Every structure is written in C-alpha cells, then in structure tokens.
Amino acid sequence: MGSVKEYFSNLGSGIASLVKGMQVTGKEFVTPKITEEYPDNRDNLPVADRFRAILTLKYDDQGDHKCIACGTCERVCPNNTISLDIKTVETWDGKKKKKLDKYHYDLGSCTFCQLCVTSCPTDALEFSNDFEQALYTRSKLVKLLNYLPEKPEPQPTPEQIEKMKAEKEAKIAAAKAAAEAKKAAAAGAAATPAAPAAQAPAADDAAAKALAAAKGDPEKEAKIRAALEKAAALKAKREAEKNAGAAN
Numbered sequence: 345m346g347s348v349k350e351y352f353s354n355l356g357s358g359i360a361s362l363v364k365g366m367q368v369t370g371k372e373f374v375t376p377k378i379t380e381e382y383p384d385n386r387d388n389l390p391v392a393d394r395f396r397a398i399l400t401l402k403y404d405d406q407g408d409h410k411c412i413a414c415g416t417c418e419r420v421c422p423n424n425t426i427s428l429d430i431k432t433v434e435t436w437d438g439k440k441k442k443k444l445d446k447y448h449y450d451l452g453s454c455t456f457c458q459l460c461v462t463s464c465p466t467d468a469l470e471f472s473n474d475f476e477q478a479l480y481t482r483s484k485l486v487k488l489l490n491y492l493p494e495k496p497e498p499q500p501t502p503e504q505i506e507k508m509k510a511e512k513e514a515k516i517a518a519a520k521a522a523a524e525a526k527k528a529a530a531a532g533a534a535a536t537p538a539a540p541a542a543q544a545p546a547a548d549d550a551a552a553k554a555l556a557a558a559k560g561d562p563e564k565e566a567k568i569r570a571a572l573e574k575a576a577a578l579k580a581k582r583e584a585e586k587n588a589g590a591a592n
C-alpha cells in the first residue's frame with residue numbers, strides 16, 4: 345500500500361517539475377534575444393556609445409577639425425601613442441601660427457585611458473566605438489587621424505582689409521603727430537626774448553600743424569597741448585630768471 349502512495353507522490357512531483365520547466369521554456373520564447381549572431385548582423389550590431397575602440401579626430405560637415413596643434417594630447421599620453429607633426433604658417437595679417445601637419449596615433453599601444461580626449465582644450469578628439477580593428481600587420485595599427493586634405497588658410501574679408509588699412513593709417517598719423525608735437529616743444533623751448541619776432545611764428549606754426557594733425561584724437565591733442573604748456577612755462581621761467589639777473 346505504501347509503495348502505491350509513493351508512486352503517485354513521485355508522479356505528482358514529476359508533473360509539477362515538468363510544468364515548471366515548460367514555464368521557463370515558454371517565457372524564453374517571448375523574451376527578447378540577448379546573444380548576437382555576429383558577424384551575420386554586422387550591419388545593425390548594437391555597440392554601446394561609450395565603448396572605446398579607436399581614437400579619432402572630429403571633423404565637422406565642412407571637413408574642418410578643431411585641433412590647434414597645442415600638443416597637449418601628445419604630452420599627456422602615458423604610452424607615447426600620439427605623435428604630432430606641427431608646422432608654422434603665416435596668416436593673411438602677417439602673424440605666425442602653429443598648424444597641425446600630421447596626427448599619428450598607434451592603436452597598438454593605446455590603453456584607452458582617454459586622457460588625451462579629456463585634456464584637449466578644443467574638444468577635438470573622441471573615441472569611436474567602431475570595434476572591428478583587427479589587422480594582420482602591426483604597422484597598420486599606426487593611423488593618420490587628420491586624413492582629409494588640408495584646406496588653405498582663410499583669406500581676409502573686405503571689412504578686415506578696411507580695418508587693417510585704417511589701423512595702418514592711424515599709426516602713421518599718430519607717429520606724425522608725435523613728431524610734430526616734439527618739434528613744437530623744441531621750438532617753444534628754444535624761443536628766447538632776444539629774438540622773439542623770429543622764433544614765435546615758427547613755434548606757433550609747428551604747434552598749429554601738430555594740433556591740426558591730431559584733430560579728432562582727443563588723447564593726442566591733449567598731449568600736444570601739455571607739451572606746449574610745458575614749453576611756455578619753461579620760457580616764462582627763463583624770462584623771469586633773466587629779469588631777476590638784470591635787476592641785481
């Protein structure tokens with residue numbers, strides 16, 4: 345009798361176990377798949393954006409990158425993975441500036457620490473998640489990151505040309521005004537009571553010219569006036585000294 349009871353008990357637990365197993369199987373039928381059938385699904389294989397596969401230089405839609413050739417990424421890289429060729433070019437306004445010539449990056453020695461990316465002052469670098477980087481030759485792991493053709497230096501706009509001309513003319517005018525002011529001061533200082541009629545017109549003429557040249561520039565005008573006043577004060581002092589000497 346005992347064995348019949350045991351038989352049905354085992355049968356019941358067997359059926360319960362079977363139902364539980366079928367539940368698990370049924371659930372997996374409707375659960376989205378986790379495993380990927382790579383490489384069959386290569387075209388739409390999901391890879392996390394934060395996955396660091398290879399360093400890249402960011403290019404915008406116009407084919408420009410933001411690297412200013414400061415060399416920071418090269419200096420901070422702990423493995424000498426980055427090697428930059430930098431050149432100096434002249435801009436339209438005659439200034440010299442550093443420019444990136446070649447950006448070499450050795451994927452084979454990169455530890456993906458991302459120090460180069462975080463230290464770049466212009467946010468010119470990023471890591472791509474393109475993970476298919478396997479090659480047969482180590483030398484091919486050294487990549488040239490600035491792969492697009494270099495663009496010519498930007499040319500000045502008409503407004504910039506006008507501004508440059510105006511600045512140049514202003515500099516020349518300022519130099520002339522300063523020279524005239526110096527001349528006027530010298531003429532005023534040299535003027536003596538012995539020959540007032542001969543000296544005064546020349547000094548006045550030079551002073552007037554200097555003031556005319558500085559017209560429209562209050563700063564220069566003020567300087568010239570100050571120089572003239574100084575010269576006049578010097579002249580008055582000399583006259584007073586001379587008069588005092590005559591009285592004695």
Ligand code: SF4
Pocket residue numbers: 410411412413414415416417418428463464465466467468469
């Ligand atoms: S840190 Fe940035 S801007 Fe400086 S050289 Fe590297 S990529 Fe260029």
Ligand code: SF4
Pocket residue numbers: 399420421422423424425426453454455456457458459460461
């Ligand atoms: S991620 Fe690290 S190791 Fe790789 S190039 Fe940048 S700084 Fe060097």
